[in-house]
Amino acid sequence: MGDQxxxxxxxPGTLELHSPKKPKRNAFAFGCxxxxxxxxxxxxxxxxxxxxxxxxxxxxxxxxxxxxxxMMGIINLYALIGAIAAGRTSxxxxxxxxxxxAAIILFIGALLMGLAPNYAxxxxxxxxxxxxIGFAITAPVFIAEIAPASSRGFLASxxxxxxxxGILLGYVxxxxxxxxxxxxxxxxxxGLGAIPSVLIGIGILFMPESPRWLVMQGRLGEARxxxxxxxxxxxxxESRLSDIKEAAGIQDHYNDDVVQVTKKSHGEGVWKELILHxxxxxRRVLIxxxxxHFVQQSSGVDTVVLYSPRIFKTAGITxxxxxxxxxxxxxxxxxxxxxVATFLLDRVGRRPLLLGSLGxxxxxxxxxxxxxxxxxxxxxETKLWWAIGVAVVMAxxxxxxxxxxxxxxxxxxSSEIFPLRLRAQGVSxxxxxxxxxxxxxxxxxxxxxxxxxxxxxxxxxxxIAFLGWVFCYTWLPETQRRTLEEMDELFGESDWRSTAxxxxxxDEESVKKRAVEHMNIVAGSS
Numbered sequence: 001m002g003d004q005x006x007x008x009x010x011x012p013g014t015l016e017l018h019s020p021k022k023p024k025r026n027a028f029a030f031g032c033x034x035x036x037x038x039x040x041x042x043x044x045x046x047x048x049x050x051x052x053x054x055x056x057x058x059x060x061x062x063x064x065x066x067x068x069x070x071m072m073g074i075i076n077l078y079a080l081i082g083a084i085a086a087g088r089t090s091x092x093x094x095x096x097x098x099x100x101x102a103a104i105i106l107f108i109g110a111l112l113m114g115l116a117p118n119y120a121x122x123x124x125x126x127x128x129x130x131x132x133i134g135f136a137i138t139a140p141v142f143i144a145e146i147a148p149a150s151s152r153g154f155l156a157s158x159x160x161x162x163x164x165x166g167i168l169l170g171y172v173x174x175x176x177x178x179x180x181x182x183x184x185x186x187x188x189x190x191g192l193g194a195i196p197s198v199l200i201g202i203g204i205l206f207m208p209e210s211p212r213w214l215v216m217q218g219r220l221g222e223a224r225x226x227x228x229x230x231x232x233x234x235x236x237x238e239s240r241l242s243d244i245k246e247a248a249g250i251q252d253h254y255n256d257d258v259v260q261v262t263k264k265s266h267g268e269g270v271w272k273e274l275i276l277h278x279x280x281x282x283r284r285v286l287i288x289x290x291x292x293h294f295v296q297q298s299s300g301v302d303t304v305v306l307y308s309p310r311i312f313k314t315a316g317i318t319x320x321x322x323x324x325x326x327x328x329x330x331x332x333x334x335x336x337x338x339x340v341a342t343f344l345l346d347r348v349g350r351r352p353l354l355l356g357s358l359g360x361x362x363x364x365x366x367x368x369x370x371x372x373x374x375x376x377x378x379x380x381e382t383k384l385w386w387a388i389g390v391a392v393v394m395a396x397x398x399x400x401x402x403x404x405x406x407x408x409x410x411x412x413x414s415s416e417i418f419p420l421r422l423r424a425q426g427v428s429x430x431x432x433x434x435x436x437x438x439x440x441x442x443x444x445x446x447x448x449x450x451x452x453x454x455x456x457x458x459x460x461x462x463x464i465a466f467l468g469w470v471f472c473y474t475w476l477p478e479t480q481r482r483t484l485e486e487m488d489e490l491f492g493e494s495d496w497r498s499t500a501x502x503x504x505x506x507d508e509e510s511v512k513k514r515a516v517e518h519m520n521i522v523a524g525s526s
Contacts, residue, residue, distance in 0.1 A: 029146055029230040032207050033155040036139045037162045038200045039102055042193050043133050044163035046075075046110070048170020048331060049193075051306050052178070052324050053186040060182050061119050065446050071123065072306050073442030075130035079435035082134015087428030089135070091270070095142035095210045095424075102135035103201030107194050114191020125190075130435075137431040141424055144415040145210040146230045148240075149483045150346065156415055157342045160408035164338045167305060168331030175324045212420055215244045221257025243483060247420045270425045281491045282422065288476055288491070289414040289430040295468030296410040297437035299361060300461030301402045303445045304330060304395055310446075314454045315391040316375060316383050326392065333396045337403035349480040350409050351472075357405020358469040361398055365462035368394035373455030406468075410434070416479055417487045 050072060058068055082105075090098040109128030116122035139159050147155040173192065177185045211230070214223035223244070227237035273279075274286060304311060308330050309323040317323055344353055371391040378384050410430075418426035448457045477490055 026148060026151070026230055026232055029148065029151070029155060032146055032230065033143045033158050034162075035200075035203055035207055036099060036142050037158040038196075038203070039099060039106070039136050039139055040159040040163035041166040041169070042106055042110070042197055042200070043129075043136055044166025044168075045170045045173070045193050046129055046166075046190075047163075047305060048167035049173050049189045050170070051308055051327060052171065052174025053189045055309060055320065055323075056178075056182050056186040057122070060186065061122075063119065067119065069443045069446050071119075071126060073439045073444075074123070075126050075133065076435040076439030076442060078127045078130025079133040080432045080439075082131035083137055083428045083431040083435060084134070085131075086135040086137055087270075087425035090138045090141065090213075090424045094213050095138050095145070096204060096207055098135060098138040099142065099204050100201050102132045102138070103197045103204065105129075105135060106132035107197040107201070110191060110193035110197065114187050114194060116187070116190075134428075134431065134435065137427055138424070140411045140415040141427050142210050144412075145212040145423070146208075146226070148231055148236065149481055150232070152346070152412075152416060154342050154346050156412040157338075157345055157408035160403075160411050161335075161338045161342055164331070164335045164403060164407075168328070168335045171324070171328045171331040175321075175328055178320055178324060211241070212244050212248075212423075215241070215248050215250065216420070218250070219257070220245070220250075240483075244420065247488075270422055274422055274426060274429065281488050282419065284475075284491045285417050285419075285487070286426065286429070288417060289426060290433050291471050291475060292406075292410045292413055293430045293434035294437055295358075295465075295471060296406050297434055297441065298461075299358075299402070299406070299465040299468060300365070300441065300458065301399065301407070302438045302442055303457070303461075304399055305334075306442055307445060308395070311372075311395065311454065312392065314375070314449075315372060315395075316385075316388040317392075329392075329396060330399055333400045334403045334407075337400040338408060341404045341408050344404075345408065345412065346480065349478050350413060351476065351478045353405040354409045354413075354472050354476070355405075355469060357401050357407075357409075358465055358472060360401030360404075361406065361465045362462055362469065364394045364398040364401055365458050365465060368398060369455045369458035369462060371455075372458065373453065376453055376455055413476070413479065416482075417491065419488055 054068055054072065057063065057071075063071070082102075086098055086102075089101065093101075105128055109125045109130075109132055112125030112128060113122055114125075116125055136159075140156055143158065144152060144156045170189075173189050177188050179185070180188060208226045208229070209222070211223040211226040214220075214226065220241070224237065224241055227240050228234055231237040231240060273282065278286060308327040309320075312323050312326045317326055341353065368391055371387045371394065375384055375387050375391065378387070414430040415423070415427055445457065448460075452460070479487065479490065482490060
């Protein structure tokens with residue numbers, strides 16, 4: 001007893017009521033999350049580069065506004081097809097190979113767009129790119145399933161960080177290649193996305209498979225070895241494995257590497273459990289996932305990402321260089337704020353960031369809409385530079401508020417709340433709603449602005465964002481530091497606030513118990 005070391009997180013002689021010191025992030029889990037997230041960089045690049053490339057595509061191929069709207073928004077509807085296919089594919093082949101398939105499809109799409117001789121081939125390339133975006137939903141699922149609860153928010157938000165970095169690279173590519181001949185510049189911009197997809201696809205083959213998927217296949221030995229590598233200790237790995245086996249309905253087989261499972265999770269019957277006959281907790285989870293994805297896109301953020309040059313032109317900025325430079329500023333703000341969000345998700349929690357983000361978006365959209373309306377009604381010869389400045393600042397503020405909360409949290413939240421068996425296809429439903437909503441807005445924005453003006457469109461988005469704040473406040477509980485296996489309990493009762501309070505009290509009792517046990521050890525050793 002005398003040589004036992006005291007716990008450095010508890011001061012001897014005192015009763016420590018706070019949580020133990022947060023462990024360092026697992027380096028291997030971080031590396032896997034970064035590698036899985038790299039696919040998002042190419043997807044983000046495609047979104048960002050199209051916002052500027054469309055200026056030159058429209059001139060080179062002589063497209064009208066309706067064709068431009070369809071070209072910009074149709075990728076999201078193709079993503080719906082990819083998302084539906086990806087849920088079942090990742091249950092059947094595993095998370096890792098599904099991400100590789102996404103890389104292959106994206107390579108084909110980028111190549112077709114870069115070499116497109118006409119509008120039809122360009123649209124075919126957009127179809128491949130859209131399906132790849134749908135398949136890429138597997139990345140946040142994989143990350144959520146390997147990440148320890150203590151850093152799941154940080155790791156699961158990495159795809160959103162890297163997609164924003166990709167958007168920024170797309171904007172920079174627009175700015176860098178704009179001086180090339182008009183028939184060549186947009187093809188170079190779009191075709192560059194093909195190069196890294198091959199390297200990423202090969203790199204992903206060196207990642208381990210999701211331990212939760214391995215358990216569902218009865219491959220317990222492989223799952224244990226992966227969990228040991230991505231957990232902070234072997235004891236934590238065994239605890240996680242036990243929780244996963246319990247959630248999967250597998251009896252304890254501690255010494256068995258492979259066991260026969262009565263229901264191998266290849267996605268059989270999942271749609272029935274999700275849609276036709278959901279339990280109350282599954283229904284609440286599904287509404288939460290669908291709702292947060294709808295709010296994310298219906299608030300209009302993609303209009304700023306896809307049509308930023310047009311919006312800034314409406315505000316009074318002229319010249320391709322100035323318009324593309326302002327778009328680069330949008331990319332820098334989005335990327336910078338998403339980086340801030342990754343470090344706050346596991347410290348501040350999901351709800352405070354989400355509600356603060358939506359509140360900021362409502363305010364910025366209201367001021368942006370007002371300033372654009374003032375500019376639209378100004379008929380003097382001189383420009384209203386103050387209104388132009390306000391519009392630009394509010395557009396940047398809007399994407400900044402989005403990126404510090406709603407942007408990453410929608411993906412983190414939906415990837416962590418579904419039960420194990422329903423997770424892949426549940427997340428695919430959330431992404432389907434996300435992409436359909438984004439597609440509808442992307443394909444109607446120009447027509448909407450002609451009908452109710454640009455300012456009117458942003459007033460509409462402001463109202464939707466406010467309703468989104470109300471939904472998130474009333475329906476979404478805090479999931480910070482909860483294991484994936486605890487989500488069913490959190491969503492299992494109609495009064496989630498009481499459940500969350502009870503879970504916090506249970507955690508505090510556990511901390512007190514550990515502190516008392518430590519004090520007894522210290523007293524005995526002295």
